Structure formats: C-alpha cells, structure tokens
Amino acid sequence: MIVLKFGGSSVADAACMRQVAGLVQAALSKAPLVVLSAMGKTTNGLFDAAKAAEAGDLAAAMECQRALMAAHRKAAEELFDGAVPESLDVALTDLFGELELLLRGVALLRELSPRSMDAIASLGERLSTRIFAAFVGGTWVDARTVLRTDDVFGEAVPQQDAIRTLAAEHLAPRLGAGRSVVTQGYIGATEDGLTTTLGRGGSDYSAALFGAALGAEEVQIWTDVEGVLTCDPRIVPEALPIPDLSFAEAAELAAFGAKVLHPATIQPAVEARIPVTVRHTQKPEGRFTTISAEVRTGRPITALANRGPVTVLTVSSTRMLAQSGFLARLFEVFGRRGVSVDLVATAEVSVSLTVEADVPLKPLLQDLAVFATVEVHEDRAIIAAVGERLKSTPGLGAQLLTALGDINVEMISMGANEINLSLVVKGESTAEALRRLHRVLVGGAA
Numbered sequence: 001m002i003v004l005k006f007g008g009s010s011v012a013d014a015a016c017m018r019q020v021a022g023l024v025q026a027a028l029s030k031a032p033l034v035v036l037s038a039m040g041k042t043t044n045g046l047f048d049a050a051k052a053a054e055a056g057d058l059a060a061a062m063e064c065q066r067a068l069m070a071a072h073r074k075a076a077e078e079l080f081d082g083a084v085p086e087s088l089d090v091a092l093t094d095l096f097g098e099l100e101l102l103l104r105g106v107a108l109l110r111e112l113s114p115r116s117m118d119a120i121a122s123l124g125e126r127l128s129t130r131i132f133a134a135f136v137g138g139t140w141v142d143a144r145t146v147l148r149t150d151d152v153f154g155e156a157v158p159q160q161d162a163i164r165t166l167a168a169e170h171l172a173p174r175l176g177a178g179r180s181v182v183t184q185g186y187i188g189a190t191e192d193g194l195t196t197t198l199g200r201g202g203s204d205y206s207a208a209l210f211g212a213a214l215g216a217e218e219v220q221i222w223t224d225v226e227g228v229l230t231c232d233p234r235i236v237p238e239a240l241p242i243p244d245l246s247f248a249e250a251a252e253l254a255a256f257g258a259k260v261l262h263p264a265t266i267q268p269a270v271e272a273r274i275p276v277t278v279r280h281t282q283k284p285e286g287r288f289t290t291i292s293a294e295v296r297t298g299r300p301i302t303a304l305a306n307r308g309p310v311t312v313l314t315v316s317s318t319r320m321l322a323q324s325g326f327l328a329r330l331f332e333v334f335g336r337r338g339v340s341v342d343l344v345a346t347a348e349v350s351v352s353l354t355v356e357a358d359v360p361l362k363p364l365l366q367d368l369a370v371f372a373t374v375e376v377h378e379d380r381a382i383i384a385a386v387g388e389r390l391k392s393t394p395g396l397g398a399q400l401l402t403a404l405g406d407i408n409v410e411m412i413s414m415g416a417n418e419i420n421l422s423l424v425v426k427g428e429s430t431a432e433a434l435r436r437l438h439r440v441l442v443g444g445a446a
C-alpha cells in the first residue's frame with residue numbers, strides 16, 4: 001500500500017479536489033491511504049473563530065463559522081454539480097453544528113483551553129475528508145480511532161505501538177487494490193477518546209505515522225512545490241528542486257525551518273525505512289524529491305533553511321565557577337523551566353544560545369541572575385546550511401562568510417551531526433543573507 005498526503009493548498013477548493021481525485025484514481029492499484037489536511041487556510045479560520053469566542057465576541061466567532069461553512073458548502077455544491085448527496089449534507093450540518101456548540105461554550109466561559117482548541121481545530125480535517133471521501137467514493141475513516149496520542153493538547157505525542165495495533169484493526173482491513181481509504185492528518189485522540197492535534201503542519205507527520213504503522217512502500221507528500229527546494233522559494237525565487245535527499249538532510253532542513261515538511265515527519269519513516277517523496281499536486285509529471293535511506297548525496301551544501309524570529313541570550317558567569325560547573329548550572333535552569341535551546345556557542349565562562357522568540361524570558365532571567373549576567377538580543381534568525389560533505393569540505397566556512405559580505409554574523413555553530421552549519425544574523429538581514437549564500441554556494445547544487 002502507499003500513503004498519499006495532500007496539504008491544505010492541494011484541497012483548497014473544488015477544482016483542487018478534482019485534481020486530487022484524479023491522482024487518487026491513478027494510484028488505486030497501489031491500495032492508497034489518502035491523508036488530507038483542512039481545506040486551504042481553514043485551520044487558521046478555526047483558530048480565529050476560537051480566539052474571538054474566547055474574547056467574548058460571539059458575533060465575530062459566528063461570522064468566522066459562517067464563512068467556513070459557506071466555503072465548504074460551495075466546494076461540495078461544485079463537486080456534485082448542485083446535487084450534494086444527502087449523507088454528505090447531513091454530515092456537514094452535524095459538523096458545523098458541533099463547531100457552533102463549541103464556540104458558544106468557549107464564548108460563555110471566556111476560556112479556551114488547549115483541549116477545547118484541539119476539539120475546534122479538528123473540524124477542518126473532519127470537514128475536508130467528508131467532502132473528499134464522498135466525491136472520490138473512498139471509505140472514510142476517523143483518524144481518531146487509529147492515531148493514539150498522549151494528552152498534551154495542541155502538541156500531542158503519538159504512541160506508535162498503539163497506532164500500529166489500531167491501524168491493523170481499523171485501516172488494514174479496509175485497504176486494497178482498486179479502492180481508496182480517506183482519513184485526516186493532524187488529528188488524533190487519547191486513550192479516553194479526547195481529540196488531540198499534533199501541532200500546526202502536523203498532517204505530514206500523520207502520513208508518516210500511518211505509513212510506518214502499515215508498512216507502506218512509500219509516503220507521498222503532495223503540495224504546491226516540486227519537492228524540497230534548495231531554499232524557501234518565497235525568499236529566493238530561483239531556488240531549485242532537489243531530486244534526492246538523505247533522511248538526515250531532510251530532517252535537518254525540516255527542523256531548521258523548511259516549511260514544506262513537518263519536522264517530525266522523517267522519524268517514523270527512518271525507523272520503518274520507508275521512502276518519502278515530495279511532489280507538486282498541479283504538476284504530477286514534473287520534478288519531485290525522494291528522501292530515502294539509500295540516498296547518499298555527497299554534496300558539500302544541499303540546501304539552506306531559516307528559522308526566526310529567535311532570541312539570543314549571552315550568559316556570562318558572575319562567579320568564578322569552573323566552566324563545567326557553570327554549564328551544568330546553566331542548563332539545569334533551562335531544563336527546569338522546560339525551555340529548549342537550539343544553538344549553543346561557548347567561551348570560557350560565557351555562553352551564547354538561542355531560544356524561540358515566544359519563550360517567557362522573565363522567569364528564566366530571574367533564575368540565571370543568581371549566578372550570571374545575561375544580554376538579550378531579540379529579532380534574530382538562524383540560517384542553516386545543510387549538506388552531507390559540509391564538514392569535510394575545506395574552505396567552506398571561508399566561502400560562506402565571504403558570500404555574506406557586510407552582513408554581520410553574530411553566532412556560528414557547526415552541528416554535532418556533521419551536516420549542519422548554522423549562523424545567527426539580525427532578523428532584518430535574513431532574506432539578503434539567504435540570497436547571497438544561495439547565489440554563491442547552492443545555486444548549482446540540484
């Protein structure tokens with residue numbers, strides 16, 4: 001069997017869904033499991049509605065709900081030329097009724113817990129899959145019966161052993177050559193049946209989890225670009241598709257901001273050694289990227305990614321602690337506060353490190369003040385150069401810094417895994433830095 005995952009951009013309206021249906025029909029002999037995201041920007045719309053309800057503005061929340069309802073009904077009407085099957089009509093009415101109830105509840109309490117947010121966010125994928133399954137004639141499966149997670153709402157952690165057992169029970173018997181099964185990305189449920197989500201962009205992760213659980217021959221991520229490109233095409237329009245990527249390179253690019261793949265997607269695929277391909281829904285005959293265990297690209301630099309905004313903290317010891325004591329104390333604070341650190345560069349008794357921009361700094365700074373002084377630099381960005389021969393290619397560091405010219409580099413970190421070299425620059429310099437680096441170091445790589 002194979003897994004076909006279509007992102008929000010691929011199922012944004014009726015015309016897109018028709019295109020996707022054609023791709024599913026073409027793959028029927030391979031017993032496809034179709035994993036869909038919510039239509040277009042529906043998830044953002046659901047977040048907006050929930051936030052309006054939390055603020056007590058029920059009218060605004062209902063306005064969002066009506067807009068979403070109109071878009072989904074329009075898609076269904078167009079797909080079925082005005083003759084929407086009664087079962088689909090009832091399903092849509094029920095789902096929008098559920099959304100209204102949830103929003104009214106949030107507005108009444110003026111309280112939006114992560115648990116309520118997940119219940120609301122799940123509606124996007126449940127709606128898109130209902131419409132698409134009816135249109136393509138596939139079997140609709142509620143992902144919440146299979147994708148078992150813990151109860152960290154909003155960022156739930158999948159339980160892969162349980163998912164394997166549940167997939168064997170609920171998905172495998174329905175899969176077969178000549179028919180399709182349609183389910184939701186992004187959503188799951190706890191053992192008690194409470195709805196959870198895997199975090200924004202989590203549909204890719206769902207696809208990989210289903211693929212690993214079912215021993216798929218391939219997981220195909222269908223989107224709006226011809227694969228993973230050498231840089232974010234919105235910043236560097238001349239970015240090129242990369243034909244092949246190693247698992248390690250893909251994982252590193254995703255972790256450092258290449259939005260085309262959810263950062264966690266690669267892990268279940270690596271463990272099950274399932275190839276992942278990234279393809280363009282509107283150009284199925286075009287170029288695409290294959291990510292697999294077999295790939296050895298051997299390039300010095302394959303691609304660039306960027307992540308920001310991040311905050312740089314430069315922490316210097318105020319006591320004459322030995323370096324080992326200082327580092328132990330420092331990271332104990334981050335561990336206790338549950339703050340993850342991305343990049344680290346150390347000197348004798350001072351350390352620079354980066355944290356996500358939305359990390360609450362006050363408690364962290366209070367704890368650090370006991371033994372250190374801290375300089376805080378906000379609005380920074382991490383630029384990561386990723387490539388299999390990055391570390392073993394002499395002169396690359398010099399080329400990189402020369403390419404940047406007058407753009408100031410505030411921190412450099414060569415990843416311990418040999419394939420990532422990360423730089424920190426001011427946020428406002430990110431686009432220009434990427435363009436310069438891409439022109440000199442990556443342009444001819446693909």
Ligand SMILES: Nc1ncnc2c1ncn2[C@@H]1O[C@H](COP(=O)(O)OP(=O)(O)O)[C@@H](O)[C@H]1O
Nearest residue numbers: 007008009223224225228229231232258259260
């Ligand atoms: N290195 C990259 N390669 C390809 N696309 C990238 C890269 N970095 C960022 N992107 C962006 O990721 C987008 C695809 O991801 P996303 O919008 O989540 O798609 P989908 O809706 O299909 O899940 C592309 O349209 C592109 O703008």
Ligand SMILES: N[C@@H](CC(=O)OP(=O)(O)O)C(=O)O
Nearest residue numbers: 007008037043200201202203
């Ligand atoms: N719909 C969810 C999950 C997802 O993965 O979407 P997309 O495939 O469109 O990035 C979100 O917007 O976060």
